[in-house]
Amino acid sequence: METGEKQPFMTHLEELRKRLVICAISVGVGFVIAYFFKEQLFQILIMPLRQNMEEGQHFIFTNLPEMFFVYLKTSLVAGILASAPIIFYQLYMFVAPGLYRNERRFVIPFVISSTLLFVGGSLFGYFIVFPFGFRFFLGFANAHIQALPSVKEYFGFAIKLLFAFGVVFELPVVSFFLGKMGILTPELMKRKRKYALLLTFVLGAILTPPDVVTQCMMAVPLMILYEISILVVRTARTRKAEKEEGAVTGDQKPGKDV
Numbered sequence: 285m286e287t288g289e290k291q292p293f294m295t296h297l298e299e300l301r302k303r304l305v306i307c308a309i310s311v312g313v314g315f316v317i318a319y320f321f322k323e324q325l326f327q328i329l330i331m332p333l334r335q336n337m338e339e340g341q342h343f344i345f346t347n348l349p350e351m352f353f354v355y356l357k358t359s360l361v362a363g364i365l366a367s368a369p370i371i372f373y374q375l376y377m378f379v380a381p382g383l384y385r386n387e388r389r390f391v392i393p394f395v396i397s398s399t400l401l402f403v404g405g406s407l408f409g410y411f412i413v414f415p416f417g418f419r420f421f422l423g424f425a426n427a428h429i430q431a432l433p434s435v436k437e438y439f440g441f442a443i444k445l446l447f448a449f450g451v452v453f454e455l456p457v458v459s460f461f462l463g464k465m466g467i468l469t470p471e472l473m474k475r476k477r478k479y480a481l482l483l484t485f486v487l488g489a490i491l492t493p494p495d496v497v498t499q500c501m502m503a504v505p506l507m508i509l510y511e512i513s514i515l516v517v518r519t520a521r522t523r524k525a526e527k528e529e530g531a532v533t534g535d536q537k538p539g540k541d542v
Contacts, residue, residue, distance in 0.1 A: 336419045
């Protein structure tokens with residue numbers, strides 16, 4: 285009896301290990317490929333700040349191996365982004381055994397929508413939020429104070445923002461599955477809309493540079509995504525109710541399964 289209880293747990297651990305290995309291999313392959321283009325990738329990453337720097341301003345690094353490790357980290361991030369479809373697919377396949385058979389068909393929409401929302405959120409931060417935020421920070425420079433951005437500090441700051449925007453843009457996907465599980469309902473989300481509005485501005489203040497413009501540039505898309513999530517949850521709940529009603533109706537019909 286004790287062995288029977290342990291076996292499912294060990295099976296889940298083995299499945300998790302398998303999925304993590306596949307993700308690691310995928311990221312590793314992406315990292316190796318990206319490393320050949322490390323300088324070009326880093327130039328793309330610093331472009332929003334470089335475009336707002338004045339003539340004569342440059343990036344600096346303050347210890348000898350700093351630039352080498354920044355290139356490694358840039359290649360790793362590029363490998364993760366390139367592997368996003370595979371990572372989301374492995375995540376879905378790990379939880380798929382706990383889903384109903386008719387729910388497993390969402391694998392392709394889940395992978396596509398999760399990837400597009402994550403990449404779209406990162407691109408939104410890169411093209412829209414970064415220029416305003418960096419312009420704000422560089423505005424503190426004057427005739428007596430010069431901005432000398434460190435590549436290490438810039439990399440950490442930029443990657444944190446890129447991943448933050450990518451993650452928060454996953455809200456509709458998360459809401460869909462919470463709606464399927466019955467945790468979220470459209471009515472509940474509508475009642476809590478004012479709290480969601482407050483939370484979006486709190487997140488905007490935490491995750492973005494400390495100026496009102498960039499905070500609003502995260503909060504406004506989050507509110508739009510929240511409204512979209514209400515529609516997504518309504519769709520998920522409606523489909524679930526229709527399937528449950530169809531299943532009950534089918535069970536009541538004699539000879540249905542013959």
